Amino acid sequence: MKKCSRCSKIATLHITEINDGKVDELHLCEACAKMYLNQPPDNLDEEFPAVEAEFNELLEEEDSEESLAEEVACPSCGITYKEFRSKGRLGCPQDYIVFKPQLLSLLDNIHNATQHTGKYPKRAPEASQKQFELIKLRNDLNEAVQSEDYEEAARLRDQINELQQEMSDET
Amino acid sequence: MKLDELTKTSGEWLRGSGPETDIVISSRIRLARNLARFPFPNRADSATRKEITDLLGTSLKELDRPNPLYVWDIGSLEEVDRQLLVERQLISRDLAEKEGARAVAISYEENVSVMINEEDHLRIQVLNSGFSLDECWESINQLDDQIESKVTYAFSEQFGYLTACPTNVGTGIRVSVMLHLPALVLTKEIQKVFQALQKINLTVRGLYGEGSQAMGDFYQISTQITLGLSEQQLIKKLQEVIPSILEWERRARKALVSANREALHDQISRAYGILQSAQTISSEETMHLLSSVRMGINLDLIHELEIPTVNELFIHTQPAHLQKLHGEKLESADRNIARAAYLRERLGKANEEAE
Numbered sequence: 411m412k413k414c415s416r417c418s419k420i421a422t423l424h425i426t427e428i429n430d431g432k433v434d435e436l437h438l439c440e441a442c443a444k445m446y447l448n449q450p451p452d453n454l455d456e457e458f459p460a461v462e463a464e465f466n467e468l469l470e471e472e473d474s475e476e477s478l479a480e481e482v483a484c485p486s487c488g489i490t491y492k493e494f495r496s497k498g499r500l501g502c503p504q505d506y507i508v509f510k511p512q513l514l515s516l517l518d519n520i521h522n523a524t525q526h527t528g529k530y531p532k533r534a535p536e537a538s539q540k541q542f543e544l545i546k547l548r549n550d551l552n553e554a555v556q557s558e559d560y561e562e563a564a565r566l567r568d569q570i571n572e573l574q575q576e577m578s579d580e581t
Numbered sequence: 582m583k584l585d586e587l588t589k590t591s592g593e594w595l596r597g598s599g600p601e602t603d604i605v606i607s608s609r610i611r612l613a614r615n616l617a618r619f620p621f622p623n624r625a626d627s628a629t630r631k632e633i634t635d636l637l638g639t640s641l642k643e644l645d646r647p648n649p650l651y652v653w654d655i656g657s658l659e660e661v662d663r664q665l666l667v668e669r670q671l672i673s674r675d676l677a678e679k680e681g682a683r684a685v686a687i688s689y690e691e692n693v694s695v696m697i698n699e700e701d702h703l704r705i706q707v708l709n710s711g712f713s714l715d716e717c718w719e720s721i722n723q724l725d726d727q728i729e730s731k732v733t734y735a736f737s738e739q740f741g742y743l744t745a746c747p748t749n750v751g752t753g754i755r756v757s758v759m760l761h762l763p764a765l766v767l768t769k770e771i772q773k774v775f776q777a778l779q780k781i782n783l784t785v786r787g788l789y790g791e792g793s794q795a796m797g798d799f800y801q802i803s804t805q806i807t808l809g810l811s812e813q814q815l816i817k818k819l820q821e822v823i824p825s826i827l828e829w830e831r832r833a834r835k836a837l838v839s840a841n842r843e844a845l846h847d848q849i850s851r852a853y854g855i856l857q858s859a860q861t862i863s864s865e866e867t868m869h870l871l872s873s874v875r876m877g878i879n880l881d882l883i884h885e886l887e888i889p890t891v892n893e894l895f896i897h898t899q900p901a902h903l904q905k906l907h908g909e910k911l912e913s914a915d916r917n918i919a920r921a922a923y924l925r926e927r928l929g930k931a932n933e934e935a936e
């Protein structure tokens with residue numbers, strides 16, 4: 411059994427690193443491997459926490475002192491936030507409203523975001539469809555600006571103005 | 582459509598056509614969806630779960646599609662048939678093994694499968710051969726619209742499509758591709774791929790199970806974020822990163838050939854020889870040797886065999902498939918004998934056809 415090169419536990423992950431032709435063998439235990447793999451990248455601007463591994467940790471770590479809030483039960487399915495924390499699964503769609511304050515910080519940790527910007531149901535009322543479209547366009551615009559695609563950004567900006575005009579005309 | 586027919590065919594996604602099929606086996610997109618007026622499956626009592634299964638099963642059966650969906654009640658299938666569906670990537674191990682009312686809807690070509698009452702009410706999946714994520718998205722987006730015209734999904738303006746686990750909320754999407762990376766495994770560079778992917782928040786899984794040593798050197802690369810990025814952005818993320826992994830694998834293959842062509846050719850030929858003549862062989866050894874042979878075909882070191890045949894052998898030599906072919910339950914030792922016989926027969930045929 412190889413020992414972890416950073417502490418003395420048994421190593422479970424073996425990594426061969428090749429930097430400029432130099433080969434380094436790294437042997438790491440689970441805890442150190444996690445830290446190693448989550449190290450911020452050198453040359454990537456996008457970084458999020460690794461979702462699945464961290465999800466359970468987040469649930470465990472959460473401040474359990476707010477015991478009152480923990481005991482509030484969903485009127486629809488009866489689940490409490492405490493139960494959710496131990497199981498990792500919500501009970502029903504309503505829970506996103508009932509536990510919204512706690513979920514907001516959890517979602518921000520997992521996804522680095524708290525607002526949906528993707529597809530929306532065709533059945534939604536027209537007014538909210540336009541709202542969704544607007545959110546999506548703003549998100550696209552952000553991306554276009556970040557990737558310095560100014561032509562696309564200009565096009566999106568026009569589209570957003572047009573839609574906003576449409577929406578204010580209606581109200 | 583009968584389940585028994587599956588053992589004679591292979592899914593469309595294994596046919597080995599489409600872009601980059603020397604390395605990309607398949608592209609897959611799944612969407613998690615839930616009905617607005619029911620608790621999630623883990624919190625639904627058995628009567629409710631039954632109601633959900635019936636409601637969704639009927640809706641899926643009735644969709645007006647060029648490739649209609651056939652619905653199976655998982656609970657009433659025999660164990661070997663449930664296992665067969667797992668081996669063909671049509672249902673998850675979890676759906677096969679859990680209790681209570683649950684079902685799956687599958688298209689005849691096996692590109693579409695919709696699990697009912699897995700972790701969410703619906704897990705919609707589209708699977709295509711090769712590197713073809715745009716086609717997957719087009720097809721699954723359309724199917725999702727069709728289902729949505731029949732039922733009301735749980736959706737919130739802020740959180741998007743609501744799911745039992747907050748890790749899936751928003752788009753409910755997981756975009757993935759299955760890669761065959763034997764040279765990166767041989768040259769031990771695969772860990773670097775893992776690290777690079779982890780840093781941009783993509784995950785890597787082995788073909789079967791969650792372990793890091795994938796069976797047969799198959800790895801599934803997937804997105805994990807579902808909130809704050811649109812479906813197209815997530816698809817693009819994978820489309821941008823996969824070409825560099827392909828490049829990496831091709832470079833490793835070239836390096837192996839130029840370092841010692843004879844040794845590599847020898848290793849591949851021996852693998853092929855064992856598969857053609859073994860009298861008893863385990864599933865692990867089969868996967869391992871087939872992986873060598875698959876790379877051998879792509880490197881033009883084996884000529885009489887074709888990629889779709891090898892792709893199919895990976896699936897058909899799995900336990901449930903062998904038992905279906907034999908028509909009876911086989912213990913592990915007998916399975917190894919049956920597997921060797923099946924391989925001799927299939928590879929013998931391939932040789933005859935080539936001559």
Ligand SMILES: [Zn+2]
Nearest residue numbers: 414417439442
């Ligand atoms: Zn350590």
Ligand SMILES: [Zn+2]
Nearest residue numbers: 484487501502
């Ligand atoms: Zn609830």
